[in-house]
Amino acid sequence: MSLESSILSFPTRKPPGRVVAVASGKGGVGKTFVAVSLARALAEHGERILLVDGDLGLSNVDIQLGVQPDLTLAHVMNGEATLAEAVMRIAGGATSPGGFDLLPGSHGIASFADLAEREVQRVAAGIAALSFSYDRVIVDLAAGIGHAMLKLAADADDVLIVALDEPASLTDGYAFVKLLKARRPAARIGVLANRVKNKKEADRIHQSFARACGSWLGFEPGRAGAIHEDQAVKTALRAQMLLSRHAPTATALGDIETVAELVRSGVAFETRIAA
Template identity: 50%
Template sequence: MKEFLGSALGHEPRKAGSLLAIASGKGGVGKTVIASALASAFAARQERTLLVDGDLGMANIDVQLGLTPRGDLSRVMSGQIALAEAVTCVAGGADMTGGFDIIAGRSGSAALAGLESGAASRLAAAIAAASMTYDRTLIDLAAGADRATIRLATAADDVVLIMSDEPTSLTDAYAFVKLLRLRDEGAAPFVIINNAPDKAAAEMAYASFSRTCQSFLGFTPPLAGLIRRDTNVPKAIRAQKPLHMIAPGTPALQDIEAIAGLLAAGVQTTYA
């Protein structure tokens, strides 16, 4: 599947920044699974990695990974603990091979939903400060494009936008990009087509999204890659374990690991 990986035609290879926001226009496209698998993949590359659950309304990274965090963002924002005290190590390797740290949200709570602008800015600044002690930091944003989500996205060096080949996913992803570029006109999110049934469907989805962005926003988003449809992904979710622990070497994980490598080294122009 490496032939799927690469930026849009005509773009120079671009290395992703160390602070990445993982976004989606709508829920249900696999964003959180990809965020945790990317964090694991970066850690396996010997990058000290932090994954922050930035879904301020329905945080669930700790649930998906079967963790009991010692603190969460809700307690941080209420002043009960410092951000550093909310860090939980994900089991998998003291040498960071396959292991990484997370800062959880409050599972199933809407306590941070609708965060006002000043508070969102303070949270973005705190995450940026925490990221300075890591090689790679990922923020798993809420689905959609409310003001707090866009504020956290603009605090990142780059945004990685997850979508499927479904028309509603493409439409909502475009809405996210449009709002993001209203705040940061130079934003050019990397695109990942997830749960792709085949190469043709992935090509069609990316081409359609790319044409829309070029026609109405004046830029072509770089393609980071395709993740194949894989029955092991829902198995990992049900088991509440990282994908690499349930099915090492499974096709989706191979694609995610390849994407992590390309984001770290510079996305190459191989898509056609």
């Protein structure tokens, strides 16, 4: 069974939900934590959410959530399952308060980490089809600037760049934005400052992106907020649990709620023409 035919078996409704790609130029910036937490926060606001693990070779959303999927996107690509069959419920699923659905990625399959353009297009088409059944689809992309990740980001409605106050994170994040803009000049991009110690550090991240993008690309990305460094995040990751369930009084949860509101309102992705 082809991916295209499997799409048809998934129930749809109109209009399609917005697709948000969560990206970064480098690994280790907390991108997957942001994607998972954003899915939970938006679900708490009553949105029907699908979280897609877009890392087709080294997926880890299921690991962070402490679940073991029977079917993944790899099975769909191989014709062993339909998209509907591969989607699994987290915390009761998208129809339950605070729950969401997950389309798991695959583990250790090198060929899926470097798909040909036609195969990437099929994955993008599948995500687009699924969006008709949800209010919002969040795609946790693999780190880096590979063609597959840029394609999925270019096809998304909004792109959230997760960055740290580190030179490598800022440089690689800018490289991703530059290549994305070359593919899709009208891309809506927001920058989220992660693991910050204070407001000054968050401002430094946003200002660094604003200067670089303004000087070389002619625009300034939106400000998608900041998440403070919080020990509770580390313990939740070790416990393989949602932060809201592991530590419901965690400071970072307030930051995540703010990010979710910026995403819901669209303010997070309001890019500006550089002066």
